[in-house]
Amino acid sequence: TSHTWFWNLIQNDFKTGNIDFEGCMRLLEKMQINFDEDHLKHIFKKTIDKHTGEIISMDDFKAIYRALVHRPEFEELFRAYSTDGKILPDGQLLKFLVKEQFQTEANETTALEIIMKYEPIDEVRSKRMMSFEGFVRYMNSDECSIFKSLHRTIYQDMNQPLCDYFISSSHNTYLIADQLMGPSHLWGYTSALLKGCRCLEIDCWDGNNNEPIVYHGHTLTSKIPFRSVIHVIDKYAFMSSAYPLVLSLENHCSPKQQEVMADCLKTILGDKLLSSPIGGEVDMTRLPSPEALKFKVLIKNKKVGTLEQSLLRMEDDYQGEAEELSDSDYNSEDGDSDDRIPLQQLRSPSKRKGERKSSLLPQKKPKVKRTKIALALSDLVVYTKSQKFVSFDHSRQHQQCYENNSIGETHARKLARTSAKDFISHTTRFITRIYPKGTRMSSSNYNPQEFWNVGCQMVALNFQTPGTQMELQDGKFLDNGGCGYVLKPEFLRDRNTTFTPRNVGGHSKPMSLSIRLISGHQLPPSSMSKTNKADPMVQIEIYGVPEDQTRKKSSVIKSNALCPKWNETFSFNIQVPELAMIRFCVEDEVSLVNNEFLGQYTLPVLSLNTGYRRIPLMSKDGIKLESASLFAHVWYY
Numbered sequence: 059t060s061h062t063w064f065w066n067l068i069q070n071d072f073k074t075g076n077i078d079f080e081g082c083m084r085l086l087e088k089m090q091i092n093f094d095e096d097h098l099k100h101i102f103k104k105t106i107d108k109h110t111g112e113i114i115s116m117d118d119f120k121a122i123y124r125a126l127v128h129r130p131e132f133e134e135l136f137r138a139y140s141t142d143g144k145i146l147p148d149g150q151l152l153k154f155l156v157k158e159q160f161q162t163e164a165n166e167t168t169a170l171e172i173i174m175k176y177e178p179i180d181e182v183r184s185k186r187m188m189s190f191e192g193f194v195r196y197m198n199s200d201e202c203s204i205f206k207s208l209h210r211t212i213y214q215d216m217n218q219p220l221c222d223y224f225i226s227s228s229h230n231t232y233l234i235a236d237q238l239m240g241p242s243h244l245w246g247y248t249s250a251l252l253k254g255c256r257c258l259e260i261d262c263w264d265g266n267n268n269e270p271i272v273y274h275g276h277t278l279t280s281k282i283p284f285r286s287v288i289h290v291i292d293k294y295a296f297m298s299s300a301y302p303l304v305l306s307l308e309n310h311c312s313p314k315q316q317e318v319m320a321d322c323l324k325t326i327l328g329d330k331l332l333s334s335p336i337g338g339e340v341d342m343t344r345l346p347s348p349e350a351l352k353f354k355v356l357i358k359n360k361k362v363g364t365l366e367q368s369l370l371r372m373e374d375d376y377q378g379e380a381e382e383l384s385d386s387d388y389n390s391e392d393g394d395s396d397d398r399i400p401l402q403q404l405r406s407p408s409k410r411k412g413e414r415k416s417s418l419l420p421q422k423k424p425k426v427k428r429t430k431i432a433l434a435l436s437d438l439v440v441y442t443k444s445q446k447f448v449s450f451d452h453s454r455q456h457q458q459c460y461e462n463n464s465i466g467e468t469h470a471r472k473l474a475r476t477s478a479k480d481f482i483s484h485t486t487r488f489i490t491r492i493y494p495k496g497t498r499m500s501s502s503n504y505n506p507q508e509f510w511n512v513g514c515q516m517v518a519l520n521f522q523t524p525g526t527q528m529e530l531q532d533g534k535f536l537d538n539g540g541c542g543y544v545l546k547p548e549f550l551r552d553r554n555t556t557f558t559p560r561n562v563g564g565h566s567k568p569m570s571l572s573i574r575l576i577s578g579h580q581l582p583p584s585s586m587s588k589t590n591k592a593d594p595m596v597q598i599e600i601y602g603v604p605e606d607q608t609r610k611k612s613s614v615i616k617s618n619a620l621c622p623k624w625n626e627t628f629s630f631n632i633q634v635p636e637l638a639m640i641r642f643c644v645e646d647e648v649s650l651v652n653n654e655f656l657g658q659y660t661l662p663v664l665s666l667n668t669g670y671r672r673i674p675l676m677s678k679d680g681i682k683l684e685s686a687s688l689f690a691h692v693w694y695y
Contacts, residue, residue, distance in 0.1 A: 059181050059182060068116060069116070078114075094590075094686065097583075128190070133190065146187060148188075152166060158669050176188070176192045178195065202671060204661065204674075209537050216348045220489060224510060224534065224543070226535045227518040228257065228258055229493050229519055230259055231250050233246060237499050246521070248294055251295060252298055253532070254298045255521065256304060257358075259518065260284070260308065263310045264311050265281070269283055269285065270316075284318075285322050288326045288327065299542045302351035302356055304355075305356070305357055312430070313430045317434050320434035332357075332440055333440065335441075340366060343459065357435075358442035359436070361437075380431060383430075444461075450473075450477060463488060465491070466495055467504045470514070474508055482513050485512060489515045491518055492517045498520075502525075503519045505530070505601075506531055507602065513546055528680065530601060532660065533641070536662075536665070537665055549565040559603040559604060569663070570695055572629050577624065578686075581594050581644055585654060590619055593647045594644055597611050598612075600632060600641075602634055603638075606638050612626050640662075657676060658675065670690075673688035
């Protein structure tokens, strides 16, 4: 049957005779078979080497198709459950689902649904059976991905206060390169929003003709109009997620241009802009939930006075009024002490050495920095008021639940190491944003994991900079339907928690995880290879609390990127699976000291599917490599 089905499928394309490489590619595309051109070229060339000429017959095409699609590791599984090696009845498929995929809740309906969805041969499908062709399509589908299907949907409780969630957050969103000379671009906002980012940063400065501009102040980065940024945000805000979007304003504008900003926000965003408490009620004890704030844009900025005072003012007309705030009232990051190094300071290293010496001399008392803030802008701040972080003690006594702190990575790292218990207690109550230190000129990133470990909600990264840090970010927020909000574990939400990352105590729910790395398929060839070759090896890394951090390496398979086989088992004991991430990284061993990145996939440990699973691979830039994957067996208890 499968023989007849195959000929019927392809004979049209061979009507006018044999086909060339282009025709072969077109036919595979028509059959919806993912292929890597380098690998296909290699298989095609091997086929035509058997005879002269650049064209192939139907038999040749069948051989190419089999080399690409009929993987021996799939055949082995199929044969183990097939009654005759050719067909899998629905009852046998059900056995496979329960025994091998650990889908204990699967029943006859589940098996039938899979047959209806993946079996391409009508005659086989109508008999409630599956051919090897259908089995291959099922094994390559998202249902057999290592990432749990349930976690692709919004399955978490979205009715808890905002501070109970990890929130996908971007730093200097307008930059698409480095922090000094790089271009500012609207694409920075579009791409972050399409990735499900829920906290964007906007650096605002006075521009010409009373139009505020966005750029990295005191540097040579290019400038974009504030108005254009808000138009882009209006267009893309809720394309990838319905949950609230926070605009973190780093505001360096005069009161006059702040009024222009306020007007832009109101007129462009319209009803999307949250400008007063929901339901008109001010609940001082608890932040609203993501569910309650669906499709709303929140402004994070300094604010004059309290929410009640804003509400009273809304009844009067106060155009053109501004009030002064002293530096002690607001968060230093909104005047950004840590994140920006003035250009002149970077130009001359010799001068800086001199400055360093003089800094040891007795200093004059610093002037209190005074900032004028337009009431029109101040009053748009409701649940996300920027508040200067003084100390955990100070926050416990004075901070309101709608006041948020931004802490630079260096200071935050020190606090996480010396006062983890207080830090976690703080993040159970208040939204805390972490941002990269100003010396990261090339827009490099820090490891977000150490701040998630202490419950920080907004761990802001440079989305434009690829690398392990962004891969952890992307992997973490694949969870919960990719909506940009992930509910924190109970021990990071409980105000009386005793958990700390270095002393997990009774919060440990140890998981024993076993991964048998079976094979790879169509891995990207090495950049050094003129054909389709690489010497691949796989690293499996766990990120989480300090005692869970570990890395294991597979052996190197020489000169095979098309179908390397490992069959190696790796075991992990994970103390705090709720915080753990797992990263599969495929590298080409160029030399004993040098590896070239080929692809990776990162996901939360609790999102792992059990059984025989396909691991998709992403490029350095976070783009899915359509035809490349790893194949593994996953088991845990």
